[in-house]
Amino acid sequence: IRTTKNVLVVSFGFLLLFTAYGGLQSLQSSLNAENGMGVISLSVIYGAIILSSMFLPPIMIKNLGCKWTIVLSMGCYVAYSFGNLAPGWPSLMTTSAILGMGGSPLWSAKCTYLTISGNRRSQKINKKGQDLINQYFGIFFFIFQSSAVWGNLMSSLIFGQDTSIEVPEENLQFCGATSCVENFTVANSTLPARHLVNTLLGCYIGVGVLAIIFVAVFLDNIDRDLAREFRKTKGNQSFCSTFLATFKLLRDPRLLLLIPLTMYSGFEQSFLSGEYTKNYVTCALGIHYVGFVMICFGASNSLCSFAFGRLAQYTGRIALFCLAAVTNLGCFLGLLFWEPHPDELGVFFVFPALWGMADAVWQTQTNALYGILFAEHKEAAFANYRMWESLGFVIAFAYSTFICLSTKIYIALAVLALTMVTYLYVEYNEYKHPTLQVTIDNLHKPEKTDLKEFNDKDEKDIISQTQM
Secondary structure (H helix, E strand, O other): OHHHHHHHHHHHHHHHHHHHHHHHHHHHHHHOOHHHHHHHHHHHHHHHHHHHHHHHHHHHHHHHHHHHHHHHHHHHHHHHHHHOOOOOHHHHHHHHHHHHHHHHHHHHHHHHHHHHHHHHHHHHHOOOHHHHHHHHHHHHHHHHOOHHHHHHHHHHHHHOOOOOOOOOHHHHHHOHHHOOOOOOOOOHHHOOOHHHHHHHHHHHHHHHHHHHHHHHHHOOOOOHHHHHHHHHHOOHHHHHHHHHHHHHHHHOHHHHHHHHHHHHHHHHHHHHHHHHHHHHHHHHOOHHHHHHHHHHHHHHHHHHHHHHHHHHHHHOHHHHHHHHHHHHHHHHHHHHHOOOOHHHHHHHHHHHHHHHHHHHHHHHHHHHHHHHHOHHHHHHHHHHHHHHHHHHHHHHHHOOOOOOHHHHHHHHHHHHHHHHHHHHHHHHHHHHOOOHHHHHHHHHHHHHHOHHHHHHHHHHHHOOOOOO
16 A cells, blocks of 8 residues: 555655646747747756766665655746746756756656565565566556646636637738748747746746645655665766766667657657647747647547556557658648647547657657667666667757747658668568567566666665666
8 A cells, every 4th residue: 555655645746746847848939939048948847957967866866765865856947937936047058957967857757666665565465576567667657647647737728817818810920831931930929928827837836836836745765775875876877877887888780779769759749749839829829728738648648558558468569650750740741731720629539649640659769779789778768768868868959949830840751761661671680580488488587587786776775776
């Protein structure tokens, strides 16, 4: 019961935190559109995540333990909401960097905490640790992914109170793929009153602070003794090996071939949250519709993530990746030729629903692929995953304010084409030279021979892990 309670506390803590951050991220390109300040702040966030993923998680986790790493990192996310209260280049860029530095430790500590919980529980009930870990991660993502619904619902309900939000008919000619930085900026008439923006930010700050208090009070500090022992026995050697292992794994050609796939994950997510929300939804409908549209994406993503996780064992990965690629291809081509108009309200929700289905594949199956191909080096593999995905975000957000939307779509299509070529080659190579069974057998062997010894050792070593 105590273990289940801890898993639920972590899950609902993240739900509260990302209710605030997820809603705010969806609004950045529209809310702080002046000189591209909003999307540049997002680029700074993911740039800081790249830096922090290289060295910060093991340092924080081994010194503070998982619980207090999560609490401190959550504070970095709340700081970003404060930065938006008085948006300017100094305040927004500073708080973006702070959020990014806390991003990687937050997720690494969460992964580590759930892994330790699963191993401890498996020792008591004599089950495989991996089975319980998968179960706990399933519970976490089921609860966490609904944050997209609540955060965006909050923004749409609050902004919807402003009845003066209007989209001038002459603005519609600049919506969609015809949008270019030279001829379109979000007009003041499409933005809500400042007091409503501050009300929303106040709600987001309150929810974020509630998440910090909730975790600090109710989450058990299960790795306090392990962290103390780790500090005494491991020291700098583990930090150096962790730092170097991330880059040493790049010598594996399979990882190099998966870089386009991983970066594309950043490209496609940033396109929806940065480009679609601004150049289609805010431009043609008004900013108060952004939340409703992103709710559609979040619900589709959550349901399809659950469904594809079950479906993959019957269809295999390749079929799902091809489905996602065809779906994204169709969406990009549709967005290229579609001229958005308020009369076509339903179409605005079709694209994010399809996007959510495709994104569910990119997220769940790419994570699974990394776990299978690099099972013996998961820590370094997932550090690379976060690093290259974040680089995709950084590049996409960075050029967002300098080139036309149609050019951005062509770039995304080119990356998608390269992604499928390199991914299919990896699958072909894996088919010709399979290494899966040996790796999986080796992973399960310790549990079959001496479950208690394996779990005790794993709990001590897991503090240093930064996977995902």
